[in-house]
Amino acid sequence: MSLGGEPGKTAGRAHFVFLACAVVSSLTVNPAAGQQRPFAEDAFKDPSAGPIYRAAVDNWRSVDESIVRYTARIQQRIAAALRTPLKDRILYRNETAVRAFWDRDYEAVVQVLGTRSQYPGRSIAVREGDLDFLDDLPFDEPFEPGGDRLFFGISESGDDEAFEARDDEFWFAHPLASGADTLYQFESGDTLTLSLPDGRRLQAIQLDVLPRVADVHRITGSLWIEPETGALVRGVYRLSKQFDAIRDIPEMQEEEAEGSFKYVPGLFKPWTFDLTMVAVDYALWDFEVWLPRSMRIEGEVGAGILKIPVSMDVAYEMESVTTAAEEQRMARAEAAGETPPGGEVLQEVHFESRAEAMEFIAQLLSEEAGKPYEPMGRGGRGSQGRRSLLIAPQDRESVTTSPDLPPPIWEEAAAFPSDEQLEEYVQSLADLPAPTVQGIPWSFNWGWARPDLVRYNRVEGPALGGKYEAALGGPYSLTASGFFGFSDLQPKARLNLQRSTVLRRLTLGVYRENVATDPAGGYLGFGNTLDAFFFGRDNGEYFRSTGVDFAWSPPVGARDSFRLRAYAERQEQLDVETSFAFFHMFDSGWRFRPNVLAADADEVGGELRISPWWGGDPSGGQIGLELYGQGGRWWADADEVSRDYGRASAGLRGAYSLADGRWRAGFETGAGTTWGEAPLQRAWFLGGAQSLRGYPASVAVGTSFGRGRLEIARSFDEVGSLSLFGDVGWAGNRDDFDSSDLLYSVGLGGSLLDGLIRFDLSQGLTGPRKQFRIDLYLDAIL
Structure with missing residues (x-):
């Protein structure tokens, strides 16, 4: 594991001191650690898990004041795509590079080095002057050392309140927060050995976080904890249950019951979100403090037939760090008239206003970069509502071609997790036991409630279907679906038992159904239904199949890049059973073309x-x-x-x-x-x-x-x-x-x-x- 950073490099840049003396803000802190109540008796599945967890909790509940300030180059890249059978279409992408100046007593200052976005209609808005690059800059504030280290970048706060149940917004049940031992169980795992540059070795112990029941507010994953300090070295986790907006938000349940969504077509429901992986990695700076190195987030947003996978990478490159211990050494050296460690003399400069200080900092950055920078006022375009103070290039177009920009997220880059590391993260999630499902959650839909339950074709005419889905516990689920055609008057049904993990889906099915000669053509789907009903153009060839099959396919949320299927079935010919198409309704001589003579x-x-x-x-x-x-x-x-x-x-x-x-x-x-x-x-x-x-x-x-x-x-x-x-x-x-x-x-x-x-x-x-x-x-x- 790369530790990052260079030993001996500490803060001493003059503009950092100017910033500390000029920019005024407030500091949000975590509550101090207090007397802990006893943990639940069954919270730890093995004796080693208890001490590791206690060390992690103590570290999380303490206020980390060891870091006074830091400077970091941060690269971020995001992509959101629309998943279709052929390919994932990129709807949104962005690459951003910034330089962050963070101080624990003041607001962070962010120097924009480059940003590049692409989404439909953006170039039109830019050309017509309706959009400035700062308007869609997807970076707000850098890592807060005193905040939460597991959910940084996801949750805005690190205190207990950020992880308490509430109805007004989505929340996470933090595995280290008060009462988490009643929501999770913990189990120790492998030991990760880190080799330091001076030859020392440091160990981090794996602590598996296992939710007692699957819940949209609980995660499942693994934390790697440094046992002496309780510091988080790495975290890999995901939501233990897919989030469904109507099911899991009380207000939306009431609106659904009142019929507020009755005009939303069934093909655009349900509205779901699945956080499929979060991986955070930390590096040890100067053998003293843990600071972020990289973060990876993957998820999928769903609206019925629309599936939008989203992924984000963040990489930190620390340029300088000042710790509290180092600041004390510098103060003692200055008081004794000695040269401070590192050989740099810090200088304080005071300003009358924040604007004056920001102008001065922008001038320093302009001299360093060789191109003019300017501060963006709080009320200025693109800076409203941001928590950080922005300094941006005067030449707006230069940000899109900056050499500091990372490559798109689908390309490997040294600062970000490699494909091999991502596979390692996924495998660590796959090794965890599936969380217990409370009760037998189930759902039933029929007709227009779902896009795949209404169809029209020439061998069965109009057909209505129903689908029952139930979670049986662990990775197992049961699906029963059926159709009835009003022209052929024949029932069709399929019963599937599925085992789904983060690596694969295994499905055992029993069926009696109509199938197309080319199942990948989608001829029993919504598009061909419209073609057949309105224009009389049914492009499929069909036969009836009755039997049993077993299939192996990618996990839920992944693109269907492969499918292996074995089957034993009875096949029968189907005849054309209807002669109606909307635009041929007055043509008495028109008929659908014949079906294949299977x-x-x-x-x-x-x-x-x-x-x-x-x-x-x-x-x-x-x-x-x-x-x-x-x-x-x-x-x-x-x-x-x-x-x-x-x-x-x-x-x-x-x-x-x-x-x-x-x-x-x-x-x-x-x-x-x-x-x-x-x-x-x-x-x-x-x-x-x-x-x-x-x-x-x-x-x-x-x-x-x-x-x-x-x-x-x-x-x-x-x-x-x-x-x-x-x-x-x-x-x-x-x-x-x-x-x-x-x-x-x-x-x-x-x-x-x-x-x-x-x-x-x-x-x-x-x-x-x-x-x-x-x-x-x-x-x-x-």
Whole structure:
């Protein structure tokens, strides 16, 4: 573990003394440690945990006055993305670098070194003068040595009141606060040995924090405590239960009961937040005091179908630190007429006002940086409501290109936790036992209450569904869902038993349901429902499946980058059961196209889908890979002869910037084939917006396929783009491939938010079924 800092470097910079003499503020402190009541008898799961916990509590409740002042360079980077099946789209990102001058008796002064933000519409606001870079500067105040060290950056206060139950806002039950032993249990773990630069060794002991019951206000995680002083060396934790706004906020429960949210569409509920990981690391400065080195926060905000993962990194590089002991040594040396330790003589300068002092400090920083800085007044633009005093460059545009800025959060950088360290943090959380669930929390929804419980397609007509979800305790949950189609008059149901951890989800299911030949196409989802109901364009091919399966997939909250599934099932053909579409209601001769003639068969097999994605910056390079493989043995009803097959496909997608970033190019290419004898429902189908624009769904069907598309797009202010594109595709028997059978199309497209919402006008160029088509869909490459 890197300890950071350099021994012997202490504060002595003149401008720090000027700051201490000029800027007036108040100091918020923790309550002094008092007489502790006895801890709960079952608070400690082993004898070693008690002394470690007591040392940590004493340290937390004491007021840390050992640090008088410090100077630090702080780098911060944040990203928030919208999660979709194809990729995570970056909705917001920021990189910031500041220099903080903190003093325990005065307000902190923050020198802005650089900041760079990107989100839809920002460039428009900047161009029209409606936004200054300070307006969205996401940094307020530096680390407070006398405050809380576990929740710093999350909670604004470090005293007991910050962690007491209250209804007006969200709060944390701090594991070291008074009464925490009745909410948590504690268990000692491994010992972490730290090697100091002078050869000494320091130990930190792991203390697991285990909530007695899962609760949205309680964390689960591990603290590494230095046993002699009780100092926190590292903390890794997460919320023990996902937060649901309507369920967990009494005021919102009342509003829900009164019907205040009845007009909010079910596809945008529930409103949830899950703090999936917080990791704080401290470094030992000059063998005396622990100061922050890095912090990582990961979470996910949810609003129904909208899932927004958020991550933040903070890194501290201490430039100078003055401790109380050192200040006393300096005072004694000055009184004795000796040169102070470090060789620097501190000078006091007094000013008539804070403004005069800030102007003087800005002048010092300007001379040091070689460019002009100016203080930002309390009532000035971008500084209102901030707790720190800001000093910023006069040239506002220079902050976006500052060499002090860190790289985006998806790139590794030396100051921040590496990918290996992040994996280590996640593994430490995975090693903890799942918290006990109080009772059996459950929920039931049906119809419009959720976006996936209403659908329309040509094989079942309008269908309503219901879903029951229950937490069984620990990592186990039970889900029962069902649909009833009002045209086919057939019930469908699925029962899942799931084991979910921070590393994976394991799901055992029993089902009788309608499935699409390409489950990843989303043909039983909301988008295809709208297409089928209004325009009569049902792009899926369906069959009924009854059986049992077992699946391994990423944990809840993670992108679905892989899925391994084994199954044994009965497959049956489905007929078209409805002929209604809104815009064809007066066309008596119109009908939906036929469904695939699936073979009635029994099948056992397995399938694996791997779909990693690299890059999230909509103005940078992105690339994604999709690999799929499936193998099975099936028995047709017609002859009951067993047949084996295997099939595989590979796809590559990418997007990259051209010229000055306003132009972008995107491409997709894919191919697949089948070996052996597969039923028709295991064929490859091309056609429609997802695979071959300018043609109807399933225009080409076969045991092999190949396809590609190329686009050139002009972006407009991170909001949308217009593009020209061309598609090519073929499907059939690979031994019969002929280039003259290739289907081509061209078109014009428009999109919002990096392809999140896509609108295409396309024209097929070859083949008897070429069409002019208009498509509106979600989740495109550009």
